[in-house]
Amino acid sequence: MEKIIIRDQFGHGIAAVNFAKAFGVTGIILPKKDNKEDFEAESSKIFDILSFFSGNLETVPFEEREKAEAEGWDVIAELKAGTLPDEVWDKFATSQLIPQFTEGLPEYKGMLPGSVLFIPQKLISDGECGVTAAQQSVNPQVFAFLKEAGVPLVLGQHFHKVNDLSAVQNLAKDFNLYVPGMTENNEVFGIRGVAHEKYYNMYKSLKASVGIAGTHTWILLTMFPDTPQVILYNKKGVERWEAIEAAYRKNGKNIITIGFDEETNMGELAKKIEDAYKSL
Numbered sequence: 001m002e003k004i005i006i007r008d009q010f011g012h013g014i015a016a017v018n019f020a021k022a023f024g025v026t027g028i029i030l031p032k033k034d035n036k037e038d039f040e041a042e043s044s045k046i047f048d049i050l051s052f053f054s055g056n057l058e059t060v061p062f063e064e065r066e067k068a069e070a071e072g073w074d075v076i077a078e079l080k081a082g083t084l085p086d087e088v089w090d091k092f093a094t095s096q097l098i099p100q101f102t103e104g105l106p107e108y109k110g111m112l113p114g115s116v117l118f119i120p121q122k123l124i125s126d127g128e129c130g131v132t133a134a135q136q137s138v139n140p141q142v143f144a145f146l147k148e149a150g151v152p153l154v155l156g157q158h159f160h161k162v163n164d165l166s167a168v169q170n171l172a173k174d175f176n177l178y179v180p181g182m183t184e185n186n187e188v189f190g191i192r193g194v195a196h197e198k199y200y201n202m203y204k205s206l207k208a209s210v211g212i213a214g215t216h217t218w219i220l221l222t223m224f225p226d227t228p229q230v231i232l233y234n235k236k237g238v239e240r241w242e243a244i245e246a247a248y249r250k251n252g253k254n255i256i257t258i259g260f261d262e263e264t265n266m267g268e269l270a271k272k273i274e275d276a277y278k279s280l
Contacts, residue, residue, distance in 0.1 A: 003028045005072040006057070009049040011215035012076045014097075014196070017054050018222040019075050019088075022095035027057045028072055036062040052197040053097045053223070080238045089240070089247035097222045099200060106185040108202045111178055112152035117203075117220075118143065118177065119156045119211025137212060138232065138260065140171060142270040145277070146210070147175060154202065155179045156209065156216045161190035203227075208280050210273070213241065221248070221255070228254035228280040230273060235259040254280055 004020040006013050006027045020027035029050075031042035043059045051057055060068045078084040121137035146153060155177045159168050172179050180202055181189025188198045196219060208228040209220055220227050225248065233241045241257040248255040256276045260269055 002026075003058075003068070003072045005030050005069070005074040005076075006046065006050065007031060007074075007076060009046045009196075011218040012079070013046065013050055014053060014215070014218045014222055015079075015092075016076050017050055017057070018095050018097055018218075019092060020056065021054060021097060022091045027054060028068055029057060029059050030065060030068055030072070039065065049195050049197075052100055052195070052200075055100055079240075082238065084240070086240060086243035086246075089243050090250065093221075093225070093244075093247035093251045093253065095222070096225055099197070099223070101197075102200060105200050106188060106198055106202075108178075108180065108185065108205060110184050111154060111202065111205055113205075114207045115152045115154045115178065115205065116146075117156040117206050117209035117211070117216060118146065118153040118175065119209070119214060119216060120171070121157055121212065138269065139266060140175070142266055142273060143175070143210065144270070145274040149277075151207075153177050154206070156191075156211065157214070158192040159190055160192070208277075210277055213237075213239065225251075225253050229256070230276045230280065231255065231257045232273070233257060233259055235261045256280070 003026045004016055004023065006016040006029050008031070017027050029043050029046045031039060031046060033039040033042050039062045047057060047059050075084065075088075120140035120143055153175055155168070155172065168179060171177065172182070179189075180191065180199065181187065185198075188194050191199070196215075203219055203224055206224070206227055209216065210230045211232060213231050213233045217229065217231055220229060231241060231245075233239060241259065245255050245257040256279070258269070258272055258276060
């Protein structure tokens with residue numbers, strides 16, 4: 001293995017960048033595009049976004065993509081296929097991505113000290129995890145204990161800033177949420193399609209994170225591994241969250257994962273989440 005293949009700029013792309021650092025190799029960007037124009041445009045976009053996380057990334061000329069494919073390790077393809085050995089997460093958990101720059105990034109002055117990232121649902125999903133956005137979501141009321149806890153909450157889920165606006169506004173009112181971009185830094189509203197770097201200072205200020213696994217999970221695991229997390233996941237998805245939890249806890253990090261599916265008793269799940277959160 002000389003290089004690790006990176007296919008996108010989302011959660012798995014960030015994970016691939018961290019794998020490259022963990023194994024001391026270069027990350028090569030190889031989007032699944034069959035024509036030169038689309039390949040080069042997508043490569044450039046992915047590089048521009050992920051270069052915030054690492055200075056050891058390369059794009060590949062369209063003409064050399066097949067050679068690069070043959071020589072690189074597509075670690076995320078193995079993850080999705082269920083063939084990635086659990087032990088590789090031990091190495092992954094010892095690595096931490098360092099931002100390549102932090103000046104000029106949005107400040108989140110409206111966030112209260114001790115804020116917790118809150119991700120009750122997935123309104124948007126790329127479908128790459130083997131389950132839909134709906135299957136990855138739970139009724140927000142399983143997190144009702146957070147209202148009584150009085151902890152300041154920050155909404156961390158992706159949403160469409162037009163189609164999902166009313167749902168987000170209702171959720172914000174119900175849980176008294178700080179929603180990035182709603183009252184300051186308007187350019188970050190919605191999260192999806194916004195460069196990850198724009199949220200750096202938000203993530204940096206968090207006390208903890210509770211909710212559905214997503215891109216935010218990978219950012220916290222790889223850039224802020226000391227931030228405690230309760231990570232919910234659909235048990236029919238591709239990620240081996242139990243192995244990831246074990247690797248991070250072995251490395252002294254406070255990470256708890258909780259699986260669920262359509263047969264899960266939501267009352268029992270709510271209690272399990274509450275107990276996990278209190279243990280953080």
